[in-house]
Amino acid sequence: MIIELGHFALILALMMAVVQAVLPLWGAQRGNAVLMAVAAPAAVAQFALVAFAFGALTWAFVTSDFSVALVVGNSHTLKPMLYKISGTWGNHEGSLLLWALILALFGASAAWFGAGLPERLRARVIAVQGLIGVAFLAFLLFTSNPFLRMAVPPMDGRDLNPLLQDPGLAFHPPFLYLGYVGLSMSFSFAIAALIEGRIDAAWARWVRPWTLAAWVFLTIGIALGSWWAYYELGWGGFWFWDPVENASFMPWLLSAALLHSAIVVEKRESLKSWTILLAILAFGFSLIGTFIVRSGVITSVHSFANDPERGVFILAILAFFTGGGLLLYAFRASAMEARGVFGLVSRESALVANNILLAVAAFVVFVGTLWPLFAELLLGRVMSVGEPFFNAAFTPFFVALAVILPLGAMLAWKRGDPGRVSAQLAPAALAALAAAVLSVAVVQGQGMAALAVLLPAGAVLALAWRRFPARLRSHLPLIVLAIGVVGFLFAIQTGRSALGPMGVLIGSWVVFGALTDLWSRTGRGADRLGRLMRLPRADWGKAVAHAGVGVVIFAVAAMLAWKTEVITVVDRGEFFDLGPYRVQLAEVREERGPNYFSTMAEMVVTRGGAHVVTLYPEKRVYPVQAMPTTEAAIDYGALRDLYLVIGDPQEGGGWAVRAYIEPFANWLWAGCLMMAFGGLISLSDRRYRIAAGARKAAPARGVPAE
Incomplete structure (x- = not known):
């Protein structure tokens, strides 16, 4: 019964999103205060309905309700509770429902915290959010319904992808989506401003906190994904320039450019046109990332789905919002007159250079990511673009x-x-x-x-x-x-x-x-x-x-x-040197986890005869999916990580072993956390809270629509 209620709530949420999209826009155009007032309660109602639907799906995973097809395909009774919960979004349908939930949350947040916004701007912002909600809820219900029942429920499920059964991947998608979807608010503010024909310092102050919050969440999400790849995949790296990694990196670069560009609009009323364009492109690249992950056009360990039909639907959403936004931008470009004048050597010029470098860097990543696809379609050649290209x-x-x-x-x-x-x-x-x-x-x-x-x-x-x-x-x-x-x-x-x-x-x-x-x-x-x-x-x-x-x-x-790297074969009791360390394979034994079997090595690390640490790398096999995973053993340190991986047994005896000394590895994620923490500190500044004195500090002096 809960599943049917969740499905019904999702249908009601779609209907409420239609109301949220249509009535406030109509009211803002006609100056009807009653219709504009519908925006806030409609946004809150949509969020409540999507939250109920998401809760119903989570309940199905927690209770192992194998009458639901999505639970059968992504859960198992022996799976630990954390991964039962994270299994809710560890698949295409559930992750799309999480996307819709976060989208509705941002729309409701605009209703809760946007009381200081001008009435028409607020109505239009919430309406654009509702329009995005219509698109994704329709996509969810018509192509990716998470509440489909099984005609004959099985006794157990097929388990979650073992690579996703990890704490890093449990929290990585929610943070990433908070960043991806958070950029929809910048997009909504940009479209609302274009419709209204008013882009000024007050608008820039209102849009900055939303953009900053999205950038902070995106930073945390990317850092968690990089950390997971570092310790879970067993290859000793932190970034592979994988297409799906790049799909999150491009919006991060563009949102960073948008943040700095909005500063110029706020302080000097310059770069208005460029700021609006960046707001449209940042969200557009978030949609491109969604297309890459879910369409199947590019294969990746991070991909959720391999369904070209769904990809066409996402492509239509991308074309409508990005194409429509750019078309509206073209119509209104002449109205976005810059007021501030600045010299060649000034902070404005430096921020322009910052914007250009970030935007061009994002374009380089875009070309490198999609070039293999273009080459195959246009030239008939199978090509790969890897680390050397991106580094250069x-x-x-x-x-x-x-x-x-x-x-x-x-x-x-x-x-x-x-x-x-x-x-x-x-x-x-x-x-x-x-x-x-x-x-x-x-x-x-x-x-x-x-x-x-x-x-x-x-x-x-x-x-x-x-x-x-x-x-x-x-x-x-x-x-x-x-x-x-x-x-x-x-x-x-x-x-x-x-x-x-x-x-x-x-x-x-x-x-x-x-x-x-x-x-x-x-x-x-x-x-x-x-x-x-x-x-x-x-x-x-x-x-x-x-x-x-x-x-x-x-x-x-x-x-x-x-970095120091050693790849060798050792048997029990044998040693090998790793930089200044000596590593001994002391023992290899079979262990059993809650839903996997493990080959665990005991490896003793010494330096100059003194014991440093004993590490236990594993090779796990999840029998339900018959899929092996590598669990690296890492001795984390302030100046270096000792990183050991046990491989397969060799025909001549012994086991393949990979060992690394990773210098200053933890400084990488510490730097990412510093960036995110810096953003949070800025968000706590009362001057940058949503509409906190913005109208008093910068009276609306926008350019009237033509």
Whole structure:
């Protein structure tokens, strides 16, 4: 009975979404307050109905109701409870219902927290959300109904994909969808503004918190997916440039560009047209990601479905919303007149450069992801695009972005003084250069000797700093950055060991630049620390997020440059060397889990004869699906991870073993968390809460519709 109620609730939700989409739009066009007032209760009602349907499906999974076809295909009585719950969204139909739930949640949130918005804008935003809801609820009910019953229920289910039976994958999809679907709010604000013909500073302030929240969730979701791939797939990597990984990365890049572009609209009333375009494209690329995952056009370990008919439906949704949004944008482009004027060297120009680099980087990833498909369709050739292409084509844009990040953040609005900013950032450049030199010395075993030279040299330089000519101080960052950029690009192209220290240099430049930017906002004189603590949370959030970018750049370069890898065959009692460590395969035994069988190895790691750690890598087989999985054993550390994988037994005796030393691996995910935490800090700033004083701070001075 609960299943039928859930199905009925989903049908009612579709009907309510139609009401939410049509009546408020009509009311806003006619100036009818009664019809516009329908928007908020309709959005809340749609959310309540979809939430009930999702709860009903979750109940079916928790209770192992094998009269439901979706539960039969994705659950099993022996499966742990966490994976019974996550099995709700670990499939095409359930994940699409989760998508609809989050979409309805954002629409209801606009109703709950959008009281400060102008009445017509609020009605139109909620109506556009309702229109998106109509499309996805129709897709769900007509092609992907999660509540279909079995004519003859089996005794047990076919189990969830073993790769998804992992805590990382249990939480990865909800966070990713909160980011994907959250960008629908930016899209709705953009379409509502285009319909109304009003894009101004107040609009930018209203749209920024929604975009920032979506970006934060997307950052967390991508980080969780990368972490899962690192420890679950047993290959020792963190990013494979898989098409589905790229499908989440492209909206992340575009939403980051949208965030920075909205700042210019808010502060200077410039880049209006570009900001609207980014809002449409960011959500459009989220829909492209949905198409890639669910259409079957590209095969991936992350894919949910392999159904071209469903892919056609998603393609129609993509064409309607993205194509329709771009068409409306073309009609209204002439009305989006920029008011602010700025110089070539200014914060506005730096943000424009930031936007261009992020957008071009997203386009490069898009081309690399879909080129094999285009090549097969148009040229009849089967091609693959892998890591070498992405490293060579994507990296230069991101390195350029990292170089200008500290400079752009400290330039003044309208007209900046590059000499003054460069002089302020000279200590950061020198510190970054020192970090790079120190990293080379440490790798060569000369770390203490390098410290003995660098510390006194740094102290002397600090004492004599004020005596340096201003011109020399202003040119130091340019010299250091030129070294870093040339060295980094050379290392990427040639695979030389320079990648590590160049990554340290550029990553440290971003981190020290963020700290310098924060310190520069405290002014001069006494009590600078006190003023630092009283800075707005948005300033702190920006500094933490930018520093997180630097940490990620450093960690990626370190893992690629300094990784140690050993692939060998060992038998019980035998040893092999892994860098400075010695690893012994002490034992291999058979174990049994709740719903799997495991071949577990006991591997003892020593260094210089002293015991370091004992690790237990596994090879699991899930008998219901007859599918093996690799469970890497990892000794996590602040400076390195020890990563061991047990493979198959060999004909001549022994087991295949893969072992890695992953330097600074945890810094990668720490940097991602720093970025997300920085976004959360900014969201907590009362100035950026939805409509918090926006109309008082920036009266509506938009461009009237023509």
